[in-house]
Amino acid sequence: VPTLQDVAKLAGVSTATVSKVLSNTPYFSEATRQKVMAAVEQLDYRPNLAARALSSGKTHIIAVVFPYIYDAIFKDPHVMALLEGIESITTEHGYNLLLSTPRIQSGHVDEGFHQLIRSGYIEGVIAIDNVPEASIADVANSARIPVVVIGHHEAQYQVYSDDFLGGQRIMQHMLEIGHEHIGIISVPENLNFALHARWQGVRHEAQEQGLNPDDLPIIHADLSTKGGAQAMQMLYEQQPHITAVIALNDRMAMGAIQYLQAKNIRVPEDISVAGYDNLAITSLFTPTLTTVDQQAITLGEIATSLLFDVLANNKPSSVVLPPELIVRLSTCAPHKQ
Amino acid sequence: VPTLQDVAKLAGVSTATVSKVLSNTPYFSEATRQKVMAAVEQLDYRPNLAARALSSGKTHIIAVVFPYIYDAIFKDPHVMALLEGIESITTEHGYNLLLSTPRIQSGHVDEGFHQLIRSGYIEGVIAIDNVPEASIADVANSARIPVVVIGHHEAQYQVYSDDFLGGQRIMQHMLEIGHEHIGIISVPENLNFALHARWQGVRHEAQEQGLNPDDLPIIHADLSTKGGAQAMQMLYEQQPHITAVIALNDRMAMGAIQYLQAKNIRVPEDISVAGYDNLAITSLFTPTLTTVDQQAITLGEIATSLLFDVLANNKPSSVVLPPELIVRLSTCAPHKQ
DNA sequence: CTGAAAGCGCTTACAG
DNA sequence: CTGAAAGCGCTTACAG
Numbered sequence: 001v002p003t004l005q006d007v008a009k010l011a012g013v014s015t016a017t018v019s020k021v022l023s024n025t026p027y028f029s030e031a032t033r034q035k036v037m038a039a040v041e042q043l044d045y046r047p048n049l050a051a052r053a054l055s056s057g058k059t060h061i062i063a064v065v066f067p068y069i070y071d072a073i074f075k076d077p078h079v080m081a082l083l084e085g086i087e088s089i090t091t092e093h094g095y096n097l098l099l100s101t102p103r104i105q106s107g108h109v110d111e112g113f114h115q116l117i118r119s120g121y122i123e124g125v126i127a128i129d130n131v132p133e134a135s136i137a138d139v140a141n142s143a144r145i146p147v148v149v150i151g152h153h154e155a156q157y158q159v160y161s162d163d164f165l166g167g168q169r170i171m172q173h174m175l176e177i178g179h180e181h182i183g184i185i186s187v188p189e190n191l192n193f194a195l196h197a198r199w200q201g202v203r204h205e206a207q208e209q210g211l212n213p214d215d216l217p218i219i220h221a222d223l224s225t226k227g228g229a230q231a232m233q234m235l236y237e238q239q240p241h242i243t244a245v246i247a248l249n250d251r252m253a254m255g256a257i258q259y260l261q262a263k264n265i266r267v268p269e270d271i272s273v274a275g276y277d278n279l280a281i282t283s284l285f286t287p288t289l290t291t292v293d294q295q296a297i298t299l300g301e302i303a304t305s306l307l308f309d310v311l312a313n314n315k316p317s318s319v320v321l322p323p324e325l326i327v328r329l330s331t332c333a334p335h336k337q
Numbered sequence: 338v339p340t341l342q343d344v345a346k347l348a349g350v351s352t353a354t355v356s357k358v359l360s361n362t363p364y365f366s367e368a369t370r371q372k373v374m375a376a377v378e379q380l381d382y383r384p385n386l387a388a389r390a391l392s393s394g395k396t397h398i399i400a401v402v403f404p405y406i407y408d409a410i411f412k413d414p415h416v417m418a419l420l421e422g423i424e425s426i427t428t429e430h431g432y433n434l435l436l437s438t439p440r441i442q443s444g445h446v447d448e449g450f451h452q453l454i455r456s457g458y459i460e461g462v463i464a465i466d467n468v469p470e471a472s473i474a475d476v477a478n479s480a481r482i483p484v485v486v487i488g489h490h491e492a493q494y495q496v497y498s499d500d501f502l503g504g505q506r507i508m509q510h511m512l513e514i515g516h517e518h519i520g521i522i523s524v525p526e527n528l529n530f531a532l533h534a535r536w537q538g539v540r541h542e543a544q545e546q547g548l549n550p551d552d553l554p555i556i557h558a559d560l561s562t563k564g565g566a567q568a569m570q571m572l573y574e575q576q577p578h579i580t581a582v583i584a585l586n587d588r589m590a591m592g593a594i595q596y597l598q599a600k601n602i603r604v605p606e607d608i609s610v611a612g613y614d615n616l617a618i619t620s621l622f623t624p625t626l627t628t629v630d631q632q633a634i635t636l637g638e639i640a641t642s643l644l645f646d647v648l649a650n651n652k653p654s655s656v657v658l659p660p661e662l663i664v665r666l667s668t669c670a671p672h673k674q
Numbered sequence: 675c676t677g678a679a680a681g682c683g684c685t686t687a688c689a690g
Numbered sequence: 691c692t693g694a695a696a697g698c699g700c701t702t703a704c705a706g
Contacts, residue, residue: 001481016679019702028675029676047700050396051699054391081411087411087438100434225621258621340682350692353686353692387683393686
């Protein structure tokens with residue numbers, strides 16, 4: 001593998017000159033530039049980024065960090081949509097993407113992640129930070145590495161969808177079409193800021209409409225489809241009179257519907273079910289799912305653009321995106337009995 | 338950020354000694370080891386991997402490479418399942434994962450990828466190589482970086498599922514339950530080795546059963562759900578008498594079913610549809626999908642284990658995994674008319 | 675407009 | 691069992 005030295009030798013100039021020509025420093029004679037470029041071409045030279053990183057601090061690597069709680073992130077299409085947005089902007093800037101999914105145990109981010117963040121490899125971090133238990137951003141900050149948070153964990157630079165508003169919207173929809181007995185499927189308190197905000201939005205809307213939010217039955221699951229099915233079973237056994245269910249993510253909603261259908265309870269005729277996220281599959285699902293779109297790809301893109309802004313020594317503003325209610329076929333007015 | 342030097346100074350030894358203690362070289366007095374470790378502890382020292390990479394060549398970074406053809410990889414649950422397997426083994430070894438999705442144009446892998454592979458960052462590569470047009474493995478080989486291929490592109494070390502056999506199995510299933518008019522949804526020839534192998538398996542089985550494989554109607558789509566729906570429309574318009582469809586991946590199969598259902602054509606009563614991949618969603622889909630499981634997570638795990646074997650200077654054998662037919666509710670015997 | 679030299683933070687023969 | 695010194699491939703003031 002050819003090095004800068006080889007190029008310098010072949011071009012008959014110093015390594016300093018080659019380095020500067022390659023980094024587009026101005027004020028070079030056209031002749032020198034040509035010689036250097038010809039040598040680069042001839043040797044098929046490509047810079048050693050590890051060496052460049054060591055001397056300049058510019059590594060050209062961005063880390064995307066998804067804390068691993070109890071739900072394999074690769075099974076979550078919402079996370080993949082964020083990743084799609086992040087990848088596209090990163091590639092656009094000619095940067096590389098390092099994927100890190102640190103385990104979090106009793107409030108601590110695992111040692112491997114600390115190593116990575118101090119490794120000298122990482123120029124900036126995109127942290128999916130919705131876990132109250134531990135903050136990825138804090139680890140990055142302590143190593144003085146620029147970080148943009150996607151989620152509700154407070155940080156200097158952050159991007160998120162207004163989950164509180166989304167919660168209001170979906171509750172509003174259920175109330176508007178006439179439901180009075182609405183069950184909720186969520187995750188345990190303090191597990192995820194985004195779902196907690198949705199839940200607060202649901203409660204707020206209930207109160208606005210003159211209901212007591214504390215009367216809303218709620219069952220905790222684990223974000224997964226299977227968890228949604230189990231939660232639906234408990235909810236139905238405890239509250240057989242409910243006519244609607246709001247699951248705070250789509251996967252739990254689909255699990256809930258699957259359970260109901262297996263019990264020959266019709267959705268939406270007997271029980272309406274809504275989700276949250278607007279995953280691509282929700283429009284293929286039977287029935288198509290009423291949900292809330294939070295523009296995951298855009299979220300990823302904006303966060304990444306913000307990070308590059310920060311790397312360019314700007315101080316961009318944080319961004320909050322408005323969610324959008326998507327009404328499909330899994331919700332309808334309750335039967336009058 | 339503390340460096341090796343700081344540790345050496347604090348411990349009162351040379352940097353060479355610190356380096357060797359940290360890399361577990363044997364033959365050190367317990368006293369020295371203790372002093373060094375105490376200093377490491379006290380300074381909260383973590384090695385700079387970029388520097389280590391430069392001097393030792395060990396970067397602790399594995400690149401996972403998914404060529405980007407016309408289908409966003411993050412939308413493909415099969416790819417995510419591979420990634421899940423790859424991530425778990427990589428993390429187990431204390432390595433980091435760099436994600437690269439090079440664009441391929443007219444037979445050439447994009448320049449960014451060449452840069453990356455020569456960057457000095459990459460210790461080994463897992464290449465999802467099913468694209469005849471261009472080989473990721475070739476780029477890695479030319480830079481003398483160890484590579485394991487997941488897919489059918491020929492390479493020294495490779496792992497794949499026996500797609501030919503899978504194609505046979507699914508065709509065998511359709512024939513066994515009595516179908517005589519079977520349509521195929523695939524992708525254009527020379528786009529994907531895996532789908533091509535499945536198609537060859539389907540043809541082989543047809544021939545075995547005394548049919549002329551050239552009589553099988555086939556429509557080309559683009560791997561996506563939407564593409565599957567469009568292909569189904571064309572197939573149905575051209576061949577209204579078909580009673581079964583084999584789509585060569587699950588997403589196209591789900592799109593096909595969605596189209597049929599929208600046209601009030603019942604699946605499987607009017608037309609049976611089978612897919613390939615056994616994505617997690619296929620068991621939530623209505624009807625649940627008959628498909629072929631290719632153990633994507635395991636494929637990812639095995640490939641990564643193989644790569645670590647190669648990095649340890651072993652010469653492991655390539656692996657072919659057997660596919661498994663999964664019969665669910667989207668296929669049944671044709672109606673007698 | 676160009677180059678000599680130091681330095682980024684490690685590892686690795688080589689000596690002792 | 692331990693250390694001095696060279697070197698990995700770049701960039702960056704500093705001089706000229």
